[in-house]
Amino acid sequence: xxxxxxxxxxxxxxxxxxxxxxxxxxxxxxxxxxxxxxxxxxxxxxxxxxxxxxxxxxxxxxxxxxxxxxxxxxxxxxxxxxxxxxxxxxxxxxxxxxxxxxxxxxxxxxxxxxxxxxxxxxxxxxxxxxxxxxxxxxxxxxxxxxxxxxxxxxxxxxxxxxxxxxxxxxxxxxxxxxxxxxxxxxxxxxxxxxxxxxxxxxxxxxxxxxxxxxxxxxxxxxxxxxxxxxxxxxxxxxxxxxxxxxxxxxxxxxxxxxxxxxxxxxxxxxxxxxxxxxxxxxxxxxxxxxxxxxxxxxxxxxxxxxxxxxxxxxxxxxxxxxxxxxxxxxxxxxxxxxxxxxxxxxxxxxxxxxxxxxxxxxxxxxxxxxxxxxxxxxxxxxxxxxxxxxxxxxxxxxxxxxxxxxxxxxxxxxxxxxxxxxxxxxxxxxxxxxxxxxxxxxxxxxxxxxxxxxxxxxxxxxxxxxxxxxxxxxxxxxxxxxxxxxxxxxxxxxxxxxxxxxxxxxxxxxxxxxxxxxxxxxxxxxxxxxxxxxxxxxxxxxxxxxxxxxxxxxxxxxxxxxxx
Amino acid sequence: xxxxxxxxxxxxxxxxxxxxxxxxxxxxxxxxxxxxxxxxxxxxxxxxxxxxxxxxxxxxx
Numbered sequence: 001x002x003x004x005x006x007x008x009x010x011x012x013x014x015x016x017x018x019x020x021x022x023x024x025x026x027x028x029x030x031x032x033x034x035x036x037x038x039x040x041x042x043x044x045x046x047x048x049x050x051x052x053x054x055x056x057x058x059x060x061x062x063x064x065x066x067x068x069x070x071x072x073x074x075x076x077x078x079x080x081x082x083x084x085x086x087x088x089x090x091x092x093x094x095x096x097x098x099x100x101x102x103x104x105x106x107x108x109x110x111x112x113x114x115x116x117x118x119x120x121x122x123x124x125x126x127x128x129x130x131x132x133x134x135x136x137x138x139x140x141x142x143x144x145x146x147x148x149x150x151x152x153x154x155x156x157x158x159x160x161x162x163x164x165x166x167x168x169x170x171x172x173x174x175x176x177x178x179x180x181x182x183x184x185x186x187x188x189x190x191x192x193x194x195x196x197x198x199x200x201x202x203x204x205x206x207x208x209x210x211x212x213x214x215x216x217x218x219x220x221x222x223x224x225x226x227x228x229x230x231x232x233x234x235x236x237x238x239x240x241x242x243x244x245x246x247x248x249x250x251x252x253x254x255x256x257x258x259x260x261x262x263x264x265x266x267x268x269x270x271x272x273x274x275x276x277x278x279x280x281x282x283x284x285x286x287x288x289x290x291x292x293x294x295x296x297x298x299x300x301x302x303x304x305x306x307x308x309x310x311x312x313x314x315x316x317x318x319x320x321x322x323x324x325x326x327x328x329x330x331x332x333x334x335x336x337x338x339x340x341x342x343x344x345x346x347x348x349x350x351x352x353x354x355x356x357x358x359x360x361x362x363x364x365x366x367x368x369x370x371x372x373x374x375x376x377x378x379x380x381x382x383x384x385x386x387x388x389x390x391x392x393x394x395x396x397x398x399x400x401x402x403x404x405x406x407x408x409x410x411x412x413x414x415x416x417x418x419x420x421x422x423x424x425x426x427x428x429x430x431x432x433x434x435x436x437x438x439x440x441x442x443x444x445x446x447x448x449x450x451x452x453x454x455x456x457x458x459x460x461x462x463x464x465x466x467x468x469x470x471x472x473x474x475x476x477x478x479x480x481x482x483x484x485x486x487x488x489x490x491x492x493x494x495x496x497x498x499x500x501x502x503x504x505x506x507x508x509x510x511x512x513x514x515x516x517x518x519x520x521x522x523x524x525x526x527x528x529x530x531x532x533x534x535x536x537x538x539x540x541x542x543x544x545x546x547x548x549x550x551x552x553x554x555x556x557x558x559x560x561x562x563x564x
Numbered sequence: 565x566x567x568x569x570x571x572x573x574x575x576x577x578x579x580x581x582x583x584x585x586x587x588x589x590x591x592x593x594x595x596x597x598x599x600x601x602x603x604x605x606x607x608x609x610x611x612x613x614x615x616x617x618x619x620x621x622x623x624x625x
Contacts, residue, residue: 162595162596162599165595177589177592177593178593183592186595186598187598187602190595190598190599190602190603191602193599193602193603194602194603194606194607197603198611218618220618220621221615221618224611224614224615224618225611225615228606228610228611232606261588261589264592265588268592268598271598271601271602271605272601272602272605273605275602275605275606275610276605276606276609276610278606278610279610279614282614287617287618287621288614288617288618289617292613292614292617295609296609296610300609
């Protein structure tokens with residue numbers, strides 16, 4: 001069987017590339033980008049509607065657009081791209097053939113059919129139930145059916161990934177343990193299996209309820225199990241984009257992890273504890289005990305956060321170690337000043353790392369604290385937080401590695417290089433603005449998922465502080481900036497994939513630059529140094545910001561609830 | 565070279581070298597063990613414990 005597998009050798013990394021894996025990576029990446037454009041467009045419509053001076057859509061279209069936006073970007077774009085990451089991190093990095101390519105194509109077909117069915121259901125206007133689809137709100141049966149088909153397809157993709165690990169181990173295509181990027185992808189795949197199983201447990205009965213075969217779904221049970229899927233699906237993203245950070249560090253700098261063991265332990269923290277953070281969605285539910293809430297969102301979640309903080313130090317640390325080994329040793333930051341800031345793969349990855357830590361990470365810990373969660377639960381602070389993690393963190397990282405995949409996997413020269421060097425900054429700054437201003441508005445009490453913050457037709461009038469209107473206006477402006485950055489990405493990538501110059505069989509791409517040391521991405525091994533003073537200083541700044549912001553939120557709580 | 569190799573074999577009781585791999589590395593090298601742990605821990609602490617708490621909420625009269 002293995003004799004029939006068609007391989008080529010990558011002229012840049014020397015890796016053997018199974019062409020069926022390569023085709024699956026291409027198909028999943030293209031589908032991902034298509035749904036990113038659809039979901040991004042709906043996101044812009046949502047932001048323009050929540051901009052009080054514009055208030056673009058009528059109410060029914062607003063909720064339809066919000067449902068489609070959440071579905072297409074939180075689930076469809078991300079999971080399609082993660083399938084591409086899983087096939088890349090298994091078959092390509094391990095020099096192996098892909099297990100069951102036909103199964104992988106079946107999974108891809110199911111995901112595509114499911115995404116289309118659910119999108120059509122939403123666009124028909126009878127399924128504006130938001131991404132969360134809390135019962136007793138009921139969508140059309142096709143809405144649930146599409147998500148179930150999509151999930152089954154993704155599950156098949158995960159098992160193709162596990163099968164490829166088994167084949168690579170049996171065929172001894174790699175030495176020792178799997179490389180760290182593959183281990184990160186393994187973490188994502190494990191969380192994906194839990195996520196999809198949880199989705200099946202709750203969405204199959206909900207589908208039966210929507211067609212009248214089940215009489216009742218308990219709203220609290222639904223919400224609990226739905227979030228085992230809904231929040232865990234975002235933890236797949238975290239694991240995958242951290243793996244992408246390590247991949248880009250290796251491919252752009254030839255950087256090895258500071259310590260494979262420590263980084264693998266940090267991923268183990270994710271496997272064991274990251275999914276328990278789902279409980280922060282239930283922190284204001286009276287039916288759960290403080291023990292359940294605090295164990296899941298504090299003790300367990302802090303161990304997962306420790307994992308993220310380890311990655312947050314070791315990724316820039318590995319880059320610093322590689323740069324210093326190359327002679328960039330002046331002062332604390334020569335390694336960072338002379339980093340390739342015009343390379344969109346590096347720029348996107350580094351901004352993803354900074355924004356994920358400072359915006360998404362710190363706000364996540366604040367929201368996971370039961371007491372201070374009370375002042376922002378179900379406000380715009382929540383989407384502010386997850387735009388910091390999923391968009392500034394995951395989407396920006398996935399965009400960054402796409403700039404490497406276009407020449408290395410699609411074998412096309414990247415077009416519009418100047419535009420590409422600006423794209424991560426435009427998109428990154430736009431998304432960081434969205435996150436910060438939504439969090440600001442949320443801190444002032446502005447509710448999420450609400451069409452009209454002026455409450456114009458409400459019988460009991462209510463006024464938010466004027467600063468909240470300013471925040472929402474700024475949110476709209478930065479959403480336009482992010483949309484421009486997203487459009488730049490789509491134009492560059494689609495243009496390059498379809499119209500870029502085809503690279504010769506042994507031709508190495510010139511842009512973005514991928515040095516010969518990039519082969520480190522496919523090997524287990526550490527840089528074995530901790531001489532990273534610049535990174536240690538940056539981590540110190542992070543801790544100071546973390547402590548100050550945590551304290552500020554307790555101060556807000558004390559003002560909301562005076563005890564004197 | 566040959567001497568070194570021989571002495572290493574004499575020290576290691578397991579010719580496959582499995583015994584010389586630290587326990588934690590062997591755990592991390594086993595994707596299916598990690599899969600079981602990654603499903604069991606959140607299933608027990610989040611879902612099962614959570615559903616037990618919901619079932620203990622008294623039903624309103």
